[in-house]
Amino acid sequence: MQIYLPIAEISVNAFLLLGLGGLVGILSGMFGVGGGFLMTPLLFFIGIPPAVAVATEANQIVASSFSGVLAHWRKKTVDIRMGVVLQIGGLIGAAFGVVIFNILKSLGQVDLLITLSYVTFLGIIGSLMFVESVGALRRSRKQTSQPRPVRRQRNWVHTWPLKMRFRTSGLYISVIPPILVGMAVGVLAAIMGVGGGFIMVPAMIYILGMPTKVVVGTSLFQIILVTAFTTLLHATTNHTVDMALAVLLLIGGVVGAQIGTQIGTKLKAEQLRVLLALMVLLVCGKLAADLLLQPSELYSLGTPGGHS
């Protein structure tokens, strides 16, 4: 069934969009990532103009994250206090990010910088996570009968002042590291045009030492606010949010998020991390290949003045 999208101004298959939405929704519910880093390239691929794809994707992430966070909420795996602290950092970081983005844009080559930062971050995070989680998986297989020891990391985040108790995460740490993490992710999210879940999730696990189960719900919680803000910004400045496209994507997305949350709770934390690491590496590999291999069409079309 073909449907004409009023803002994107092209006609696409409605079932294809429902399917794409569902797929990204499952990932969103499972891993706590918004899925923007996967969905946006997929939308480019089916011919949606980049500006419309980025803006509409933000709107869809609001829906699937909201759907996912409700499921986590009932399981009490959302650390609201941590989420709010990360969010404060995130907003400061996003403001910085927009400034940096505009400076880069005036210098030209902003597309290249986005792709390079994607490849670098995805590559580093993906490899580190993969090595760590495969190791953890091996250890847990060897000692299945024994109860797993609770990981209590004692690193620099525990020595800083302004300590706060994060009951849901079982942490008593300074608020400065979460704010810094939020800021760093906010900067990257603004530059790369995504929610930043795929950076936030590993940062919460490895830097803040939060338990994996809480990480997913908390990440979704803070993604909702970031992407809702982004959607409004795109809608009022560029008029590029396509409501028809968003509705089709989010119908698939919200259903997928519920299924993803179910799958997520059935998997072990280590398995979840291995899968997320593999997915991150896959996207990284694809982007790197695009940079290294000669494209079949050297030329591309765009609207003058605008970005990409």
Place this chain on the structure above:
Amino acid sequence: MRLIVLALGLVLTVACPALAQRVVADLSQSRVSITASFSGSQILVFGAIKPEVGSVIKETYPVTDPLSVIVTVSGPLEPVKVRKKSRVAGIWVNSESVEIDSAPTLYKIAASSPLTDILSETEDLRHRISIPKAIRSVGEAGEVEDLSAFTEALVRIRMANGLYESTGYSVRLSEQALFRADIDLPSNIVEGEYTTRIFLTRNQQVVAEYARVLDVRKVGLERWIYNLAQEQALLYGLLSLAIAVASGWTASALFRWARG
């Protein structure tokens, strides 16, 4: 009545083909409505060739020279930026770019014979008929070495997307008097005023032309969403968010209910 006129035109054309000619034509529809289920459209362009009223017999062309018909449909003109990738330090990056001042969003040519056989270079330049002539780029010529490579790329990409097309033998011309052409409009067209032009050529010279405007508009829900997004942007953004939150909640509630 129309039949009589056409028949009359036919008789006159056959009888004295050296008369100055005139094109009478129409489209199967004067507007194309883009609805939610729009998946492309087909426009039938049809008409007749008539001698100009009160024209005198010219001896310039031999009687045997046949007439040819060219039909073009052009979308709204818009500037386009064409970027070229090249290899820098081992990776492929956008390096050069050219801004083309105006290029039609859609351009389709149908002709009764291959275009180069029935149209001279000068006439093409004067009336801007062929695809390369329909694209206008004046500025920035000095900035890149090879400007034509960029316009060729534009044509190549738009042809691959079904937006540009030029076909010979796609206008059916019967008895040098009646003609018809089917023009396919793909589903990825934009709104605006589309210009349909019909050229009558003889000896590669344009002897008559005719133009009609075809209105392509979004209607119904498409129109409403588009207007809201442009004119009430904040309301539209909030509405989009409300839909997102409501559907997220609905899915969550449904799944909880389904599990009991």
